[in-house]
Amino acid sequence: MTRQTLLGLGFLSPALLAVVMFFLLPVVLTVVFAFTNMSTSTGILGGAYQISESDLRRLPAAGVSDEAVTLLEGAGYAVQPETLALFAAEFGEDRASELEKLHGGATFDDRRAMERALKELRRNPLRKVRDRKTAAELFRVSILGQRFATEAEFQTAIADLGVPDPDRAALTTAAYTGWTFTTQNFELLWKLPATWRYALNTVLYVVLTLGFNVSFGLFLALSTFYLPTRTAQTFRAIWFLPRILPPVLYVLMWQWLTWDQGFISAMMRPFGIEPINWMRHTATHAWIFIVLINGCVGASLGMILFSSSLRAIPETQLFAAQVDGANRWQQARYVLLPQMRWPILFITSYQTLSLLTSFEYILLATDGGPGRQTEVWALAAYHTALSNYGGNLEYGLGAAYALGLVIIGILLSALYLRFFNFRELVAKPRIEQ
């Protein structure tokens, strides 16, 4: 490897690192997460081994025999010779013998009951809460609710309990609290009727918004193209506002516009039109505003790009067209537009991909409502993985949604490159060959 290559790599390395960390790694992690049942309940970094009360009824379905379940079910705390010996070693013979007299052979369902029994010691009472907790633990015979950090510890515990050999593997699998690899997310997505609705919503959203922002961006660029420079710049600056406003503020302004007591309702009232929430009244209302809100943001980017590429077209061509008697429309149609293929391709593919994964404006505007009619795929991924009032976030299922987007995004990029003949566009100019 020459010094030059090394130097080149050295210069590239920060960028490479950034690409790996911020682009490649998230995609890889999305793929991995999508094939797991990861959720708040399972934790992210791994789990422990635990059988709790509510697990007991799930065990038979997991292939654990009834005999083992009965063993696990057994009373939690028992005052028996073995446990008494442990107690005597730690807290003294006299206490142990007093307890044996009081509760010898008794069993208790939970620790609270065991602690109550320990409180009855009179001759030399266990006065401190902490001591009673420690003592109560010595009488524990059940492993219900106990958390074992490693598989080996759990195996030992169930072996000590006398769980039959054939059941141990199934029991260990059932006891694992962490996430496991599975394909159930995809089966679930396939089965759920909502998935198809979200997919349809996404198509609707992308196609309508894309249509709006490309054509509107083009319209703005063309219409400001013929204006005097200063006026054109002012107009462009105004149309650029949606892009630079913070999304929350921008959507809030739309909310004010569309509330029942908002601007539109107030304007319509004199005409006898009842005030309604224009953004949420029906699904159609919601869609119109979703497209407008997102479209205006996208259009401003398109406008800037299209304007600059229009200005790159030699003015002489327009003069020539004018001499030939072409009007403005004909100039735009036959001179300007044919030379705009590359920027239109760029904006179309860029916007398709960003619209596919964008959901923040919908989240802020309708949050997918009314009745989940504007819930798009990316928003569903967000709701599943990161927002749940009841507390259990489903990271795995959310990642499966996201993975769908990644795949569709890659396929669409490939399609666009093919369709717009990308290779020809980036080919070296003939003059340099």
Place this chain on the structure above:
Amino acid sequence: MIKMTCATALIAATAAMPVLAEDITITVWAGGSNEGDHYRIENIEIAADLLSREAAIHGEELNITVEGKRDFDGWDGFKQAVTLGAEANNAPHIVVTSHLDIAPWASAGYIVPVEDYVDLDAWPLNNIYSNLMDIAAYDGVQWGVPQDAESRPFFYWKDTFTQLGYTDADMAEMSARVEAGEYTLRDMLADAKKAVDMGLVEEGYGFYPRVSNGPDYAQFYQSFGGELTDPETGKLLFDRTAMTEMYQFFVDAVEAGVTRKNHIGTEWDQWYSEVANGKAAFWHGGTWHYGRYTGKEGNEDFFGTIGFTLIPAGNDAGRANTVTHPLVYLLTDQEDDRAEEIAAQLVAIASEPRLNTLHAIKSSHLAIGKAESGLDLYAGDRWASEATEVLLPHANAQPNHPSYGAFSEAMFKGLEAAWTGIQTPEEAVAEVEAQLTATLGDELIIR
């Protein structure tokens, strides 16, 4: 022998030496907390002071620094902060959160049971209402301690009610009639329709429900005979008939012009100001709304203008009910056992009636324990005493089940679809059922 002598000498030396100070920092994060909820954190600070004094009497120097935080980006932001903190082993010692988080967080190992450190049979924990303690328990283990109690009443605007032809005597009997099932949601709907027709309230303001998902909608499911869990197996319960009738009720309300079709998603600020000032005839909310109505919204005569009852029954199968959704103090798993122990003791001390009453009255919540009603601060507060009497005995909570979140979300999505007219109630119920069957599998019983 030598060993023993050494040990004795060591013990003697330690006893004679000045006690080493123990410095410990306890962090408390409180989710969903507003300005008025500052005692969620301050009570822990007061508890720290008490615990240090107790230690000093034993001759130990225990310095506890409490660091509190309650400005989070909504519930989602708070829950993410706690779970990611727990994954990175730097979760706050104490969190104040919804009791629904117990099941998933216990399973993930983020939290440790409070019962590992404190005596549940001793004061002040033995004073806490046992049904509230049960709400902070899961799988037979006491994970947390209730931080506050609340319940979610049904409200009506008294002026409108009078104009509908009810007398003061009728209003005095309302809560009893609702409780007995004599005044149902259907009667309410008829009254609300009348109020709209008579022009007492604007169209869409006859019945003005909560604008987003929350425990409140479980109440309406219960009003129509739905139960959230099967008591025998602890599995979640999906009652097809109750769900359909509940959806139908909201659809009927929209059709009658009593409730707005696009009501869900109304801004909270708008909603509060409207209900607190008589723009709606009937609505439902929470006991903590009292503070907002009489404070920020400027309703100076709460008891003269607003009446409250349980959520009425919807039909014969259902019952008048209210859901309590207490927040709980939970302890997170820490590397340092001692920190867990101190945190547990602080939580226990913060549950002292006097301390909890500070929070209850300041934030318009209800007492967690019996003794609080004996305190002047609590007994002297008309809202707290009346609400405790009318509502709390009938309150039930949502189940601590790891999948309840999915159940609740699906139920609300279906309701929204029916409410906004996208699907008929039957279609919406069928879709929710299909979705829950697929996602919950064996954990769901369909009736």
